[in-house]
Amino acid sequence: xxxxxxxxxxxxxxxxxxxxxxxxxxxxxxxxxxxxxxxxxxxxxxxxxxxxxxxxxxxxxxxxxxxxxxxxxxxxxxxxxxxxxxxxxxxxxxxxxxxxxxxxxxxxxxxxxxxxxxxxxxxxxxxxxxxxxxxxxxxxxxxxxxxxxxxxxxxxxxxxxxxxxxxxxxxxxxxxxxxxxxxxxxxxxxxxxxxxxxxxxxxxxxxxxxxxxxxxxxxxxxxxxxxxxxxxxxxxxxxxxxxxxxxxxxxxxxxxxxxxxxxxxx
Amino acid sequence: xxxxxxxxxxxxxxxxxxxxxxxxxxxxxxxxxxxxxxxxxxxxxxxxxxxxxxxxxxxxxxxxxxxxxxxxxxxxxxxxxxxxxxxxxxxxxxxxxxxxxxxxxxxxxxxxxxxxxxxxxxxxxxxxxxxxxxxxxxxxxxxxxxxxxxxxxxxxxxxxxxxxxxxxxxxxxxxxxxxxxxxxxxxxxxxxxxxxxxxxxxxxxxxxxxxxxxxxxxxxxxxxxxxxxxxxxxxx
Numbered sequence: 001x002x003x004x005x006x007x008x009x010x011x012x013x014x015x016x017x018x019x020x021x022x023x024x025x026x027x028x029x030x031x032x033x034x035x036x037x038x039x040x041x042x043x044x045x046x047x048x049x050x051x052x053x054x055x056x057x058x059x060x061x062x063x064x065x066x067x068x069x070x071x072x073x074x075x076x077x078x079x080x081x082x083x084x085x086x087x088x089x090x091x092x093x094x095x096x097x098x099x100x101x102x103x104x105x106x107x108x109x110x111x112x113x114x115x116x117x118x119x120x121x122x123x124x125x126x127x128x129x130x131x132x133x134x135x136x137x138x139x140x141x142x143x144x145x146x147x148x149x150x151x152x153x154x155x156x157x158x159x160x161x162x163x164x165x166x167x168x169x170x171x172x173x174x175x176x177x178x179x180x181x182x183x184x185x186x187x188x189x190x191x192x193x194x195x196x197x198x199x200x201x202x203x204x205x206x207x208x209x210x211x212x213x214x215x216x217x218x219x220x221x222x223x224x225x226x227x228x229x230x231x232x233x234x235x236x237x238x239x240x241x242x243x244x245x246x247x248x249x250x251x252x253x254x255x256x257x258x259x260x261x262x263x264x265x266x
Numbered sequence: 267x268x269x270x271x272x273x274x275x276x277x278x279x280x281x282x283x284x285x286x287x288x289x290x291x292x293x294x295x296x297x298x299x300x301x302x303x304x305x306x307x308x309x310x311x312x313x314x315x316x317x318x319x320x321x322x323x324x325x326x327x328x329x330x331x332x333x334x335x336x337x338x339x340x341x342x343x344x345x346x347x348x349x350x351x352x353x354x355x356x357x358x359x360x361x362x363x364x365x366x367x368x369x370x371x372x373x374x375x376x377x378x379x380x381x382x383x384x385x386x387x388x389x390x391x392x393x394x395x396x397x398x399x400x401x402x403x404x405x406x407x408x409x410x411x412x413x414x415x416x417x418x419x420x421x422x423x424x425x426x427x428x429x430x431x432x433x434x435x436x437x438x439x440x441x442x443x444x445x446x447x448x449x450x451x452x453x454x455x456x457x458x459x460x461x462x463x464x465x466x467x468x469x470x471x472x473x474x475x476x477x478x479x480x481x482x483x484x485x486x487x488x489x490x491x492x493x494x495x496x497x498x499x500x501x502x
């Protein structure tokens with residue numbers, strides 16, 4: 001459980017040479033995805049995403065704050081992730097380590113750069129009061145690909161959020177009371193899809209074992225053909241042609257994931 | 267004036283526990299795991315271990331160590347909780363260890379640690395009790411030898427009325443003598459492993475509280491036992 005052994009890694013690599021994976025999937029095939037909303041009544045919006053045995057909870061909370069000086073008429077977004085020790089023997093308590101920070105940042109950038117949230121509409125009074133949207137991501141069980149699960153969860157949680165009641169006179173948010181108003185979002189959703197390179201092969205939705213032996217990881221956040229965030233991870237290099245293959249692969253699975261998310265939102 | 271029938275905010279009878287739900291085996295990665303729910307209060311618990319204690323100087327050569335870690339998800343409550351440790355979490359984590367340790371037979375595990383991680387997914391008061399109930403089940407699920415199970419419930423005193431399984435509205439009760447919150451954990455055989463109280467109460471009433479807790483934990487025990495049995499049947 002703690003580390004994938006060399007023998008297992010070798011076997012995974014050899015299988016992939018023949019286009020096969022341990023769980024019988026094709027290289028471009030996701031595990032079963034289930035999406036549930038409303039996991040906490042006290043959140044503005046929330047989602048539970050399962051991809052195979054991997055599970056994450058994502059919740060949205062909002063608060064009214066003073067805007068940043070460089071964006072006096074725009075709301076804020078704060079994405080944080082926590083890899084709960086509950087979810088894996090590999091995670092420990094204590095200050096966030098790099099994977100936790102990176103996870104939050106990748107999801108943050110995808111949402112921010114795609115302009116999925118209309119921050120201008122989240123301004124209450126220029127220079128004085130704006131909404132902050134907090135997206136908090138928690139791992140519940142890690143069997144690989146927490147990244148894509150978190151990205152899907154963040155979108156679904158945002159989509160089903162209701163803005164809390166703000167008492168303008170008192171200048172206070174009435175936590176627990178919600179308006180019928182939704183967070184102003186763009187029509188097209190942004191989905192992160194992560195592709196891994198193992199040997200000379202490329203796969204999506206890795207299990208933990210596959211993630212362990214992955215040489216390069218590229219996460220591509222895109223909405224209907226427009227890419228708005230990329231993160232290459234791993235200390236190995238990538239050829240240009242390989243990047244093109246990754247882009248093609250991520251584009252190929254995008255539609256499938258998109259229709260699954262859309263279905264869950266109905 | 268004759269005593270009028272006491273009305274709880276959610277219409278429950280004084281000795282009525284909110285709808286309970288329990289499930290074992292919710293986290294595949296863990297050695298043992300469980301969910302316990304009192305109405306809108308949902309706790310998840312996962313057990314990892316017994317495993318070697320690190321750092322080495324924390325090892326106890328005489329017996330195994332139980333380490334609990336209680337935490338609330340930021341969006342489990344109305345006002346977002348900032349991530350990171352808090353004094354409340356540290357206290358509840360320790361209280362949970364004390365609530366569970368008396369029934370654990372961890373003498374067999376020198377230099378080892380058993381970690382219990384409790385996360386509150388959704389909160390409507392009595393979270394520590396839900397957490398302890400989930401943790402006890404998760405430990406049993408992990409196959410840690412236990413003398414018996416423990417079950418936890420919060421008894422409340424709202425003005426002068428005693429109630430079982432306190433909700434958030436009741437916790438904030440302000441009329442009359444206000445609210446007194448008494449979370450209690452009992453073993454199956456009726457021994458107290460955890461007792462806290464915040465508020466005001468007389469000795470006589472406290473005795474009554476224990477009587478109510480005994481009856482309530484007997485019901486909780488049945489729910490825990492049923493879920494554990496079901497998990498065994500699933501494995502067959």
